[in-house]
Amino acid sequence: MKEVILDCMGEACPVPLIKCQNKIAELEIGDVMIVQIDHSCAMKNVPEWANKEGYNCELEEVDDGEWEVIIEKSR
Amino acid sequence: MEGSKKFFDKITQTEFYQMWFKNAYSYVTGAVLLSILQIATLASTGEPWGVSGVFANWGAWIYEAFGGSVDKWYYFSSQGAQNTLNSGILNDPGSYRNMGIIVGALLATLFASQFKIKKIKNKKQIVAATIGGLLMGYGARLSFGCNIGALYGGIASLSLSGWVFAVFMFVGAVAGSKLLVKYFM
Numbered sequence: 001m002k003e004v005i006l007d008c009m010g011e012a013c014p015v016p017l018i019k020c021q022n023k024i025a026e027l028e029i030g031d032v033m034i035v036q037i038d039h040s041c042a043m044k045n046v047p048e049w050a051n052k053e054g055y056n057c058e059l060e061e062v063d064d065g066e067w068e069v070i071i072e073k074s075r
Numbered sequence: 076m077e078g079s080k081k082f083f084d085k086i087t088q089t090e091f092y093q094m095w096f097k098n099a100y101s102y103v104t105g106a107v108l109l110s111i112l113q114i115a116t117l118a119s120t121g122e123p124w125g126v127s128g129v130f131a132n133w134g135a136w137i138y139e140a141f142g143g144s145v146d147k148w149y150y151f152s153s154q155g156a157q158n159t160l161n162s163g164i165l166n167d168p169g170s171y172r173n174m175g176i177i178v179g180a181l182l183a184t185l186f187a188s189q190f191k192i193k194k195i196k197n198k199k200q201i202v203a204a205t206i207g208g209l210l211m212g213y214g215a216r217l218s219f220g221c222n223i224g225a226l227y228g229g230i231a232s233l234s235l236s237g238w239v240f241a242v243f244m245f246v247g248a249v250a251g252s253k254l255l256v257k258y259f260m
Contacts, residue, residue, distance in 0.1 A: 038193055
């Protein structure tokens with residue numbers, strides 16, 4: 001079980017979402033991916049995608065206009 | 076200072092702050108608001124809602140401020156375009172609307188305390204933004220409207236042109252996505 005950080009700061013839609021989809025394919029079940037974003041659309045579409053895929057997902061506001069989406073590849 | 080911090084901390088915890096300022100409105104809420112406001116725009120100004128045409132006028136006014144003249148330009152040759160340019164930016168409803176969008180977006184992000192000046196990550200972003208902006212602006216003028224004036228306004232006034240615009244915008248979006256994945260991922 002490992003934890004990876006995916007830096008999507010300064011990236012606009014749909015780049016963060018596509019990066020997430022590519023990265024999670026490399027991970028094993030049980031691994032955790034922390035996605036750093038500063039694009040408010042990504043704070044909607046990344047969790048939406050994670051929930052649709054059935055992954056555990058949490059959104060945290062870390063600073064003004066900065067968020068971390070924590071996704072566990074739970075299946 | 077300590078007192079005011081406490082005051083604002085308390086406000087940001089309230090349900091109303093969360094609902095009105097912090098959380099994004101639903102797509103349905105946004106669609107209903109847009110529909111009502113575009114009817115108000117059409118009723119009060121006599122013209123459907125548009126965004127990008129105004130930027131062309133802003134360009135013309137800036138050019139004129141530096142001593143240039145667009146009188147002979149084909150794009151501005153109609154009587155309507157000349158009237159808009161001659162009566163000035165302070166008498167142009169579209170200019171107020173666009174300034175409202177810019178100031179409103181700034182206020183919304185400040186109220187939600189989500190304002191951030193983003194870093195430019197790499198040179199590719201500058202190149203893509205410049206080329207993309209020029210193509211979008213030029214394309215919007217060629218087609219007499221952008222996704223607001225030509226698509227939204229067109230469909231809302233039951234014009235076939237809006238649907239034609241929609242089909243080709245979709246084709247453009249597919250091509251754009253392919254380029255994005257090829258050069259940005």
